[in-house]
Amino acid sequence: MSKSLSSAFEAHANGVADKADISILDIWIASHLNCDQARRNEIIEELTDIVSKTRMRKSERWTTLTYIVRKLDIKSASLLSEIDRKLSQDNDSCDQAYDLFSAWDCFIKLGGPFLPNMLLTRTTKLRNVASPLWFDLAIVAYAADHNGLLEQTVKLMNEGRLSSLDFQERYRDVAFEIGASEIVSFIIALIEKVNVSAEVRALRKWANSSLNLNLGSSNIEQSTRANIRIAASADPVLAKINSVPFSNGIFETTYLIVNNQNARRPIAARRRA
Amino acid sequence: MARPAQPKFMNNSVFRKLGACKVGALHEGRLLANCHSCLREECTDTELSERKEVPEAVQWQFDEFSRPLRKQGASVLLKANEFLGHVKLLAKAALYIAKELNSRPETIEKNFRFLAGHGSTTEMDFARDWYQNRLMTPSPTSGRILSISGPVCWLFRGTATKGPDELLVESTVDQLPCRLGLPEFLAHKKNTMCPSMEFVGYIVLGKNVTKPVRPSVFDGDYVSVRDVWSSSGKTLPISWAPQPMRKLGGLREVVSDAPKFTEISDRFHVFDSASFTK
Numbered sequence: 403m404s405k406s407l408s409s410a411f412e413a414h415a416n417g418v419a420d421k422a423d424i425s426i427l428d429i430w431i432a433s434h435l436n437c438d439q440a441r442r443n444e445i446i447e448e449l450t451d452i453v454s455k456t457r458m459r460k461s462e463r464w465t466t467l468t469y470i471v472r473k474l475d476i477k478s479a480s481l482l483s484e485i486d487r488k489l490s491q492d493n494d495s496c497d498q499a500y501d502l503f504s505a506w507d508c509f510i511k512l513g514g515p516f517l518p519n520m521l522l523t524r525t526t527k528l529r530n531v532a533s534p535l536w537f538d539l540a541i542v543a544y545a546a547d548h549n550g551l552l553e554q555t556v557k558l559m560n561e562g563r564l565s566s567l568d569f570q571e572r573y574r575d576v577a578f579e580i581g582a583s584e585i586v587s588f589i590i591a592l593i594e595k596v597n598v599s600a601e602v603r604a605l606r607k608w609a610n611s612s613l614n615l616n617l618g619s620s621n622i623e624q625s626t627r628a629n630i631r632i633a634a635s636a637d638p639v640l641a642k643i644n645s646v647p648f649s650n651g652i653f654e655t656t657y658l659i660v661n662n663q664n665a666r667r668p669i670a671a672r673r674r675a
Numbered sequence: 676m677a678r679p680a681q682p683k684f685m686n687n688s689v690f691r692k693l694g695a696c697k698v699g700a701l702h703e704g705r706l707l708a709n710c711h712s713c714l715r716e717e718c719t720d721t722e723l724s725e726r727k728e729v730p731e732a733v734q735w736q737f738d739e740f741s742r743p744l745r746k747q748g749a750s751v752l753l754k755a756n757e758f759l760g761h762v763k764l765l766a767k768a769a770l771y772i773a774k775e776l777n778s779r780p781e782t783i784e785k786n787f788r789f790l791a792g793h794g795s796t797t798e799m800d801f802a803r804d805w806y807q808n809r810l811m812t813p814s815p816t817s818g819r820i821l822s823i824s825g826p827v828c829w830l831f832r833g834t835a836t837k838g839p840d841e842l843l844v845e846s847t848v849d850q851l852p853c854r855l856g857l858p859e860f861l862a863h864k865k866n867t868m869c870p871s872m873e874f875v876g877y878i879v880l881g882k883n884v885t886k887p888v889r890p891s892v893f894d895g896d897y898v899s900v901r902d903v904w905s906s907s908g909k910t911l912p913i914s915w916a917p918q919p920m921r922k923l924g925g926l927r928e929v930v931s932d933a934p935k936f937t938e939i940s941d942r943f944h945v946f947d948s949a950s951f952t953k
Contacts (some may be wrong), residue, residue, distance in 0.1 A: 413724035421829045422861035423767040432870035500774045523864040567808050
């Protein structure tokens with residue numbers, strides 16, 4: 403194991419940093435952002451070794467590992483397998499909720515298949531203690547099951563575990579996973595199904611102001627069609643709802659087609675930034 | 676009265692700076708006595724990373740001694756409308772906020788880039804909403820408004836002609852961390868390569884800075900005092916950086932209580948530092 407990486411890892415996890423909060427590991431990561439594949443393979447080996455030998459449930463260990471994996475964009479089956487083994491041993495037993503989230507987040511970032519049954523059976527503690535973070539995992543787990551994600555979102559909001567603000571903060575992630583063509587109908591369905599009136603009001607207010615929708619207080623579908631704030635014209639017009647940036651430089655943009663009957667049909671368009 | 680002798684393993688630079696600093700001179704007797712029995716200067720990487728107690732190392736003695744003596748320097752009078760700057764590694768600022776807000780650090784990083792103007796209008800609008808809703812209100816985790824730094828905040832002041840708000844937007848902003856002696860871990864002359872890193876810069880108005888004092892020898896840790904701190908009240912640029920970078924010179928700085936996000940300007944700056952080699 404490389405002494406420099408393992409000691410930098412441990413120092414970072416223990417909060418050893420300078421006055422601008424820069425640790426040795428931060429410098430190490432910045433120095434390895436563009437390293438070649440051979441060096442990356444060595445790093446993966448070193449990280450696998452660190453995970454196997456470290457008491458990962460200790461505070462900040464998983465968060466530190468995820469930080470490295472995210473910054474260096476590491477994908478690795480061997481590291482993934484070691485993490486899975488560790489998580490099976492230490493299931494739901496991290497000292498801190500954020501570390502527990504980081505562990506699963508790391509699993510996903512490494513390329514691990516993360517499906518609803520995994521979410522529902524192995525992350526119960528996180529759902530109870532840090533629900534917004536659990537929702538972050540749910541967004542990924544239910545990427546191919548939009549109704550399932552809607553159901554989980556509604557449950558969390560109705561249980562008071564996810565606020566409108568929590569959802570707004572994750573809007574881009576939800577839009578990324580379920581696609582631009584689905585996001586507006588997802589939000590409308592969410593507003594219809596949530597039964598906490600304060601959250602419904604907050605969601606509607608946000609959707610109206612930030613997404614340029616104009617949702618009324620009853621019968622959302624009808625209100626949506628009737629109140630879109632686009633001047634009616636003889637020809638259909640495109641109203642941009644939102645642009646969602648992706649990490650690969652592509653923007654996914656949601657449009658509504660609005661004509662003089664106020665018909666609504668969301669379409670998706672992609673363009674390079 | 677004669678000054679106590681320099682402990683065998685204490686670096687000359689640290690000993691000299693202790694004597695040159697008023698707060699240092701006031702307390703150095705006890706510290707030097709603690710250090711006389713030391714058997715080496717520095718802690719090992721392992722000792723540091725595991726935060727072990729190492730009484731035989733001068734570094735450990737100094738850091739332990741100085742911890743309760745933070746923010747004891749002479750008061751500094753700031754003009755109410757004076758701007759002060761603070762820079763931080765973006766990834767770390769984001770991680771700290773992410774933990775408080777139960778959020779992903781990458782989301783916070785993106786929001787800061789958008790707030791700094793690196794994004795479309797829609798993205799910037801989203802980020803401004805996030806800032807208002809999340810950073811200007813109490814954290815759902817701790818119930819308090821978040822601060823921009825730990826308990827001791829290092830703030831830099833402007834030059835005779837430029838305020839920190841200007842220094843953070845000018846073309847040489849990539850050299851600002853070097854001027855501030857950052858990263859401190861690279862300040863030692865044995866290092867040869869400084870990679871580019873992404874920083875976030877905050878601006879605070881003088882009237883919102885609580886208890887600003889001149890930094891003393893006890894506000895930093897042993898290694899930073901040895902390699903990068905100056906008793907002049909100005910930062911020391913990294914000594915082995917290229918000449919044009921060093922030529923820009925250090926900046927005056929103060930330490931204070933950490934300003935909260937409600938107390939800083941909503942003008943954020945995100946920039947990459949320059950990379951350089953010896």
